[in-house]
Amino acid sequence: MKNFMMGVMMFLTCTTTSMAQGFKEPEYIGQVSLVQSANSQVILEKEEAEMKTKTSGFGYIPIPGSSLLDKGKTFLRVKGESSPNKVAKGKVQFVVRVKDHNEDPKTTIGVFQFEAKKKERRFMLAEVGVLSGLKATTSFNTVAYEVEKFGESSFLVTISDAAPGEYGVTTTDFGHISTFSVK
Incomplete structure (x- = not known):
C-alpha cells in the first residue's frame, strides 16, 4: 500500500509539473x-535558405597563375x-522536435x-x-546553448544570454531555417 501511494504521488507530481510548464x-x-513564457509558445516561421558561393574573381583574369589568387x-x-519572429535580448528558450532522443x-x-x-x-x-594549400576552413560560429530532453522526442534549448542580432535554428534541412531576431 505504501508503494502504491508513493507511485500515485510521483505520478501527480510529474503531471502537475508538466501542466505547470x-x-x-x-x-x-x-x-x-519559441517559449515566450511559462504557459505560452509560438512556432517559429521557417524561411527559405539557399547556398551561394562568391569568388574573388582572379580566376577570370587571362594571366597565367592568376587563378592561384582566387x-x-x-x-x-x-x-x-x-x-x-522577434525576441527580447537575454535568456531565449525554444523546443526543437527531432526524430528521437538517441542522437546527440x-x-x-x-x-x-x-x-x-x-x-x-x-x-x-x-x-x-x-594559395593556402587548398585548405578549406569551415567556420560554424554556433551560438553556445544548453540542451535537455523534453517530451517524447524533443529537446529544450536554452541560450542563456542572447545578444541582439539575427539567428537561425536548423535540424537537418538547410533549405528551410527557423529564424528569429533578438532586439
Whole structure:
C-alpha cells in the first residue's frame, strides 16, 4: 500500500509539473517553437535558405597563375533584412522536435548567428583559397546553448544570454531555417 501511494504521488507530481510548464512539443519533426513564457509558445516561421558561393574573381583574369589568387566563400543566405519572429535580448528558450532522443543534440541541432546585410542575412559555411594549400576552413560560429530532453522526442534549448542580432535554428534541412531576431 505504501508503494502504491508513493507511485500515485510521483505520478501527480510529474503531471502537475508538466501542466505547470504549459508548453508542449511541436507537432512535426524539424519544427521549432519559441517559449515566450511559462504557459505560452509560438512556432517559429521557417524561411527559405539557399547556398551561394562568391569568388574573388582572379580566376577570370587571362594571366597565367592568376587563378592561384582566387578565393571562394560559401554562404547560407536568407532573403530579408530581419526575421518576422522577434525576441527580447537575454535568456531565449525554444523546443526543437527531432526524430528521437538517441542522437546527440549538439550534432543534430544547429544554432547560429547571421551576418545581417541590407537585403539578406547570411552565414559563412566555408572559405577556400588555393594559395593556402587548398585548405578549406569551415567556420560554424554556433551560438553556445544548453540542451535537455523534453517530451517524447524533443529537446529544450536554452541560450542563456542572447545578444541582439539575427539567428537561425536548423535540424537537418538547410533549405528551410527557423529564424528569429533578438532586439
